[in-house]
Amino acid sequence: MKQGSLTSKILGLMLVLILLSSSLAIFAIINLSYSLGDAKAINASGSLRMQSYRLMFYANSGSEDAQEKIVEFEATLHSEELQPSTGWFSPKKIADQYQLVIDKWLVMKYYIEQENSRDYTASLKDFVDTIDLLVLEMEHHAAFKLRLLAASQIFGLGLMLVIAFLAVRFTKRKVVVPLQKLMESANTISKGNFEIEMPETEYIELTALTHALQKTAKELATLYGNLESQVTEKTLALTRANNELAFLYDNLLTLNENKLDYKALKAVLNQLKDYESLDYLRLIIQYPEQELEIVQADGGWPSDPINSTRFQLQFEQADLGYLELISAQEPNTALFKNFAIMLTRSIVIHNATEQRQQLALMEERGVIARELHDSLGQVLSFLKIQISLLRKNLDYSCRSPAVENQLTEINEGVSTAYVQLRELLSTFRLTIKEPNLKNALEAMLEQLRTKTDIQINLDYKLAPQWLEAKQHIHILQITREATLNAIKHANASLINIRCYKDDKGMVNISVSDNGIGIGYLKERDQHFGIGIMHERASKLAGYVVFSSNSKSPVGSQTAAAQQTLISQTQSGTLTTTTDSEPSLPQGTKVTLIFPSQQEPANG
Numbered sequence: 001m002k003q004g005s006l007t008s009k010i011l012g013l014m015l016v017l018i019l020l021s022s023s024l025a026i027f028a029i030i031n032l033s034y035s036l037g038d039a040k041a042i043n044a045s046g047s048l049r050m051q052s053y054r055l056m057f058y059a060n061s062g063s064e065d066a067q068e069k070i071v072e073f074e075a076t077l078h079s080e081e082l083q084p085s086t087g088w089f090s091p092k093k094i095a096d097q098y099q100l101v102i103d104k105w106l107v108m109k110y111y112i113e114q115e116n117s118r119d120y121t122a123s124l125k126d127f128v129d130t131i132d133l134l135v136l137e138m139e140h141h142a143a144f145k146l147r148l149l150a151a152s153q154i155f156g157l158g159l160m161l162v163i164a165f166l167a168v169r170f171t172k173r174k175v176v177v178p179l180q181k182l183m184e185s186a187n188t189i190s191k192g193n194f195e196i197e198m199p200e201t202e203y204i205e206l207t208a209l210t211h212a213l214q215k216t217a218k219e220l221a222t223l224y225g226n227l228e229s230q231v232t233e234k235t236l237a238l239t240r241a242n243n244e245l246a247f248l249y250d251n252l253l254t255l256n257e258n259k260l261d262y263k264a265l266k267a268v269l270n271q272l273k274d275y276e277s278l279d280y281l282r283l284i285i286q287y288p289e290q291e292l293e294i295v296q297a298d299g300g301w302p303s304d305p306i307n308s309t310r311f312q313l314q315f316e317q318a319d320l321g322y323l324e325l326i327s328a329q330e331p332n333t334a335l336f337k338n339f340a341i342m343l344t345r346s347i348v349i350h351n352a353t354e355q356r357q358q359l360a361l362m363e364e365r366g367v368i369a370r371e372l373h374d375s376l377g378q379v380l381s382f383l384k385i386q387i388s389l390l391r392k393n394l395d396y397s398c399r400s401p402a403v404e405n406q407l408t409e410i411n412e413g414v415s416t417a418y419v420q421l422r423e424l425l426s427t428f429r430l431t432i433k434e435p436n437l438k439n440a441l442e443a444m445l446e447q448l449r450t451k452t453d454i455q456i457n458l459d460y461k462l463a464p465q466w467l468e469a470k471q472h473i474h475i476l477q478i479t480r481e482a483t484l485n486a487i488k489h490a491n492a493s494l495i496n497i498r499c500y501k502d503d504k505g506m507v508n509i510s511v512s513d514n515g516i517g518i519g520y521l522k523e524r525d526q527h528f529g530i531g532i533m534h535e536r537a538s539k540l541a542g543y544v545v546f547s548s549n550s551k552s553p554v555g556s557q558t559a560a561a562q563q564t565l566i567s568q569t570q571s572g573t574l575t576t577t578t579d580s581e582p583s584l585p586q587g588t589k590v591t592l593i594f595p596s597q598q599e600p601a602n603g
Contacts, residue, residue: 005204013167017160024156028149042142044081045135048101049128051076055112056124066112077105091141097134104130178206182213189217192224244335247275252342260350262295265343269297272339280305280326285347285463286319293321293463302326311340315348357470380418387411437462437472438499444480445497452487454495461500466507466596474536475509475592478544481533482511482590490515492587501596506542509592518548518588533590542594549587 051073055066076082082098104127111120181199188196196217201207251268265283273281281297294301305324309331313320323340325331391407438460445456467475479497486495492515499509537544 007205009170013163013170016163017167020156020160020163024153027152039142040081042135042138044076044079045131045138047076048073048131052108052124052128052131055108056117056121070109070112073105074109077102091137094134094137094141097130097137101127101130101134174203175206182206182209185213185217189213189220244332244338247271248335248338248342251339252346255342255346256349260346265295266297268343269295273297273299276325276327276332276335277329278325278327278331280308282324283321283343284324285313285321309336311336313340313344313347315344320344320347357468380414383414384411384418387414437467437475440472440476441479441497441499444476445483448480448483448487454487454492456483456495457497459496459498459500461498462507466501471540471594474539478533478536478592479509479511481530485530485590486511486513486515486588490588492516505596506593507596510589511591512549512587512589514549514587517586518546533592537592537594540592540594542592545589545591545593547589547591549589 051069055069055073104123108120108123108127111117111123178199178201185196196214199210201210251271254268254271255264257264269281269283272278278297280299280301282301283295285293285295305326308324308326311323313322323336323343325336387407387410394403441458441460445458449456483495483497486492490513492513494514496512497510498512499507502508533544
């Protein structure tokens with residue numbers, strides 16, 4: 001059987017429909033193009049009637065404006081709107097009627113020019129009737145063109161419907177029925193039955209499709225034996241991937257729901273250890289110039305680990321530590337890498353948030369410092385000037401040793417208050433540029449080193465997350481006050497400042513000197529600076545201990561109170577190593593002790 005091309009037949013039908021629709025469109029466009037001016041012509045011819053009646057007034061009155069109105073009438077009569085009435089496509093009746101209007105107008109024009117109003121009035125009705133007949137003929141011609149357009153469109157639409165009907169019948173018999181049989185064969189294949197019967201067709205395209213389907217059925221029959229096992233394998237892989245995504249999402253919520261502290265880190269590590277059935281797991285966080293922070297999952301960490309695997313915590317160029325595990329089976333590398341990325345970003349976001357809080361506090365302190373400087377500082381300066389003027393202007397008869405002593409005491413009190421205000425402002429402004437506590441301490445001590453020859457050393461071993469931004473100002477002020485006391489009153493040559501976390505999870509800030517001993521502090525016990533140190537320590541939920549370097553600590557807190565504060569910290573496995581503090585042969589040690597924001601290092 002000779003086969004034809006289905007595409008060629010469909011293309012032929014499409015061309016017939018396109019040509020027919022194009023012919024109808026062209027005819028409609030031509031018809032409409034000759035009808036565009038019909039409305040304007042009818043309006044123009046209608047306006048001739050109104051102008052004719054108006055000219056009757058000028059013919060009766062003999063007005064000098066008559067000639068202007070004649071020009072206006074002729075402009076309308078010979079306008080572009082009425083010119084198509086004489087075209088080749090216009091009916092002869094319209095052209096003759098238009099010419100008749102022109103001829104009669106010449107007579108009417110003569111009457112007006114001769115101011116013959118009687119003849120003009122007598123001929124006006126006939127002239128207007130001629131114009132009305134012209135308007136009527138134009139309307140009939142416009143209606144004829146619309147009827148012709150409608151008839152052509154109806155005819156063309158009917159013809160297109162007939163062709164479309166024949167095309168649908170042809171498509172159904174020659175295309176749809178074979179395709180339905182092919183669909184039935186495809187459905188049979190989809191049910192796992194590859195023994196199918198293909199339909200006969202007389203077109204090349206459908207024959208090619210039939211052969212392709214037969215070939216596909218044979219190939220599917222060959223591969224079907226292995227398909228179920230592959231589907232099962234992929235399903236397990238997708239299920240595992242979905243479980244891993246759900247696991248990572250849940251842990252991400254845990255890390256970002258509240259403060260990123262020891263409890264949150266240990267919780268996610270325990271979940272990871274249980275999820276992957278690991279033997280041991282821990283997280284090492286390394287901050288620049290800080291001690292390692294170690295968070296261990298339940299079960300601890302062996303003393304001599306063998307064959308541990310590490311996954312680095314890196315953000316851009318910074319190395320924040322690593323995730324280390326020990327497992328008898330091969331670890332899921334993709335999961336642990338994603339987990340490490342999640343931990344890294346959570347740590348970075350937490351640090352950025354803490355830094356923003358610190359900067360906000362520093363900005364607020366800067367505002368307070370400016371306000372104090374602009375208000376209280378100026379008042380104290382004014383008082384100093386007034387005291388000097390009072391001393392100079394006080395009459396000698398009024399002076400006495402008692403008055404002089406009082407003036408001196410007032411002057412010294414104002415000077416002392418002014419110096420203390422300057423020191424307070426210096427501390428406030430210092431923190432504006434130093435959002436990191438260690439940098440702030442270094443800057444504060446560098447400022448003090450310029451005022452003394454005493455050697456001042458700083459040993460800082462505190463991780464950033466152990467402290468909150470709002471605690472920094474209290475720590476700075478207490479440290480500054482203790483250091484200033486040692487500089488001014490201890491007669492020391494060496495001051496050591498240590499910042500570390502003890503084995504009970506308490507933050508220790510100690511200021512030690514090799515000066516004259518603790519006696520000078522007892523003498524100054526009523527000094528308001530020491531009282532403020534105690535008050536600031538209570539704001540940190542801690543206490544300040546004053547002791548001798550060679551004796552046990554003694555201070556405002558009893559041993560029972562110290563133990564109560566220490567016991568407030570829960571046990572955990574976050575560990576830090578602290579070296580023993582180098583002891584000085586004599587002198588005083590001031591120690592600030594308060595709970596860390598993290599879990600204790602050792603249970």
